[in-house]
Amino acid sequence: GNSVTQMEGPVTLSEEAFLTINCTYTATGYPSLFWYVQYPGEGLQLLLKATKADDKGSNKGFEATYRKETTSFHLEKGSVQVSDSAVYFCALSESYSGGGADGLTFGKGTHLIIQP
Amino acid sequence: EADIYQTPRYLVIGTGKKITLECSQTMGHDKMYWYQQDPGMELHLIHYSYGVNSTEKGDLSSESTVSRIRTEHFPLTLESARPSHTSQYLCASSESEVEETQYFGPGTRLLVL
Numbered sequence: 001g002n003s004v005t006q007m008e009g010p011v012t013l014s015e016e017a018f019l020t021i022n023c024t025y026t027a028t029g030y031p032s033l034f035w036y037v038q039y040p041g042e043g044l045q046l047l048l049k050a051t052k053a054d055d056k057g058s059n060k061g062f063e064a065t066y067r068k069e070t071t072s073f074h075l076e077k078g079s080v081q082v083s084d085s086a087v088y089f090c091a092l093s094e095s096y097s098g099g100g101a102d103g104l105t106f107g108k109g110t111h112l113i114i115q116p
Numbered sequence: 117e118a119d120i121y122q123t124p125r126y127l128v129i130g131t132g133k134k135i136t137l138e139c140s141q142t143m144g145h146d147k148m149y150w151y152q153q154d155p156g157m158e159l160h161l162i163h164y165s166y167g168v169n170s171t172e173k174g175d176l177s178s179e180s181t182v183s184r185i186r187t188e189h190f191p192l193t194l195e196s197a198r199p200s201h202t203s204q205y206l207c208a209s210s211e212s213e214v215e216e217t218q219y220f221g222p223g224t225r226l227l228v229l
Contacts, residue, residue, distance in 0.1 A: 103174060
């Protein structure tokens with residue numbers, strides 16, 4: 001079956017530090033890959049996505065590149081801010097022929113804490 | 117901006133009560149989902165729907181039930197709540213089988229005493 005593995009948290013960084021959150025996946029076909037962010041007390045928001053190999057998703061200074069050869073989709077940001085503190089989820093969605101995607105497969109989430 | 121709503125946002129109830137968590141979306145999306153998020157943050161799919169009159173069970177077994185009588189509405193019901201049902205419940209929707217991006221509501225945080 002499909003699975004997503006992401007680095008365990010919490011990850012604590014100082015403001016303006018470089019961020020990497022690792023994500024690797026296992027899938028039988030050609031999934032789409034996503035990063036979602038969850039701020040305290042809220043639901044999940046789509047941060048970025050990539051639908052095929054070598055695609056780069058980007059949003060709000062965050063980037064992730066779909067690497068089929070290493071089955072990875074690591075999230076990066078060059079200079080984090082206190083407002084980036086949140087929980088980040090890596091996810092995949094695999095559409096099967098003859099039917100639609102049956103929900104997202106999520107990683108366990110990484111809690112990011114940015115200190116001023 | 118996604119237009120998907122959940123009520124109530126917070127609910128504290130006693131054991132044995134029947135509850136319904138509401139989820140509505142105004143985007144006309146065919147597919148809708150319910151996830152349960154445990155205190156360790158992990159999300160589990162418990163129900164989904166392809167459209168009106170379609171409901172399917174997800175990866176995690178749940179004692180809850182769902183219905184889909186209208187496209188925009190996907191309520192989740194617990195006939196007899198127990199402390200083990202304490203969790204956050206997240207509703208989501210997506211446009212179609214091709215567009216896989218899911219849009220999430222703000223969640224309902226349930227505490228069963």
